[in-house]
Amino acid sequence: MPHPASPPKGVNPWAATVLLLMGNFMNLIDVSIVNVALPSIRTDLGASETQIEWISAAYVLAFAVGLLPCGRFGDKLGRKRLFLSGVGLFTLASVLCGLAPDINVLIGARALQGIGGAMMVPQVMAIMHVIFPPEQKAKAFALAGVVISLGAVTGPLLGGVLISGNFYGLEWRPIFLVNLPVGLLVVLAGFWLIPRLESSRDMAIDWWGVGLFGLAITLVVLPMIEGPLLGWPWWTLVTLVAAIPVGALFLRRQHALEAEGREQLLPMVLLRDRGFLSGVAVVMLHFSAIPGMFLVLAIYFQTGFGLTPLESGVATAPFPLGIMLGSYVTGRFGTRALVGRVALGAAVMLAGMIWLRHAAGHPPADLGPGTLAGPLAMNGLGMGLAISPLFQLVLRDVPGRIAGAATGGMQAFQQIGAAIGIAIVSSLFFVRLRVDQDHAAAIGHALSYQISVFAAILTVLALRQWRGDRWAVTP
CATH class of the missing domain: 1.20.58 (Methane Monooxygenase Hydroxylase; Chain G, domain 1)
Known part of the structure; x- marks a missing residue:
């Protein structure tokens, strides 16, 4: 198998990356920002519990189902074209969400958002994989790691600000309408700054x-x-x-x-490579731990200790700060010691989760937004250290022709991991909470999953190194 294509000449990859990550960030925060607004939406639109649940479910399902096919569509039709089309559809759907007259229109618009997100997200890393030379990919993927991680925690904070402000009496609607100027900027600037890459127009779609x-x-x-x-x-x-x-x-x-x-939808050369599969397994495990953690933390802070949505968002702010520091450090190492840096990040997160479980399980009577700052910052640091080298391990030798399929497949399993993690962590949390309504005991029970996950990641990394297996797709 050939190695990845050389970066195109005359392209400013950093300007293109800023726009790519802006589009990706819109998608990321929309996953979490909606949770803060659900009570307001239910009151305003008179929605049932099932309908409220499907505001999130419609988005997640459409997004997860579309990731791999849209990654392959990008390989065939052109990644720039599919990315900009996805941003445009996502932006239009956001406006429809913000103007929705009833709950059924909102659910349908959320599904449309999920399709738009699936169109644009696989193209982000597939384009970055091609436009950067090897020596710059570490910094680029570190920046992508920051954006991915920030999306998990910025949503609740931004949602709290927008809903509390009740701008122009719109209540919850600005959480969707805020995407309009961002989406227009990305589409208009993207026509000029994102390079048009070679595509495989003769490729048949399965x-x-x-x-x-x-x-x-x-x-x-x-x-x-x-x-x-x-x-x-x-x-x-x-x-x-x-x-x-x-x-x-x-x-x-x-x-x-x-x-x-x-042509295959998911090229078999990827499925036969144990290194690629191991990397995807680590990605799936890693991202199964984070969304579930923030879900139960939001309930812990707001329901258990009476913090407002804004205070709850502030309480999680040390996590992205830790990510920024970790990403800065790991980005300076380029392509060196990739497995070791992933292992270091996982080890830091394992220690951070043990600390978080103890601190959240034994809270002070006057718990406030800064109580869990230390362990959250440590977990952010570990994530920042791990994400960039992890993405490099999975994608570093994937040929440009199938980069869309590789990134789409990786991100599809990332979403499956997130869904599985949320299901497991929320089940652990609520099973324990029903016993005596003790939120501290419940979160300690739930965070046992995160501890197990990062111990498992360290085990997988150790076994791969012991066996001396490659982590990249072999020629």
């Missing part, structure tokens, strides 16, 4: 594979969303089991296409 992959992802993600809220009824377990034969059919089809010399 529509049967698209359908099987979408069904398999739905069969996994849907019960992970619904299960914790409904008490895991029988159909959620049946749905999860049904994902296994559907996934097997998808893989069988990809094998058959390769044998016939035809």
Whole structure:
């Protein structure tokens, strides 16, 4: 397999990256910003509990299902074109959300947002993978790691500010309308600053594979969303089991296409490479830990100790500050010691999660926004140290022709990991909370998952190093 294509000449990769990450950031904060607004939306639109739940579920499902196909569409149709189209669709859907006259329109617009997000997100890292020379990729991926991590914690903070301000009497609607100027800026500037890269227009799209992959992802993600809220009824377990034969059919089809010399939705060369699969497994584990942690922390701060949504957002601010520091440090190492830097980040997060579990489980009577600053900053530092080298490990030798498929596949499994993590962590939290309404004991119970995750990541890294296996796609 050939190595990645050389960076295009006459391109300012940093200007393009700023716009790419601005588009990505809009998508990232929309995942979490909505949670702060759900009570206001329910009151304003008279929504039921099920309808409120689907404001988030419609977005997550559409986004997860579309990531891999849209990554491949970018390889065929052009990544710049698909990114800008995705930003445009996401922005339009955001306006529809902000102007929604009833809950059904809002749910439909959220699904449209998810499709727009799936169109643009895989192109971000696929374009960055091609436009940067190897010696600059570490800093670029470090910056991407900062943006990805900031998205998890900026949403609640920004949502708290916008809702508390009640600008022009719009209540919750500005959390969506704020995307309009950002999206327009990215689209207009992107036409000039994002380079037009070579595409594979002769590539055939595997529509049967698209359908099987979408069904398999739905069969996994849907019960992970619904299960914790409904008490895991029988159909959620049946749905999860049904994902296994559907996934097997998808893989069988990809094998058959390769044998016939035809293009695959998820290239089999990636699925045969143990290094790539190990890297994706670590990505999936890593990102299964963070969204669930912030979900239970928001409940812990607001319901358990009476903090406002804005105070809750401020309480998590040390996490992105730690990320910035960790990303700055790791970005200076370039492509050196990638596995060691991922391991260091995981070890720091393991220690940070143990500290957070102890501190949150034994809170002072006057708990405030700064009480958990130390362990949250330490966890942010670990994440900042790990994200850039982790992405480099997964993508460093992926050829430019299949970069969209590789990044789309990686991010699809990242979303699956997030859904699984939220389901597990929320279940652990609420099972313990029902015993005696002790939020401190409940969060200690829930954070056991995060501790197990980072211990597992360190184990995977140690086994890969001990076996001497490569982490990149082999030629």
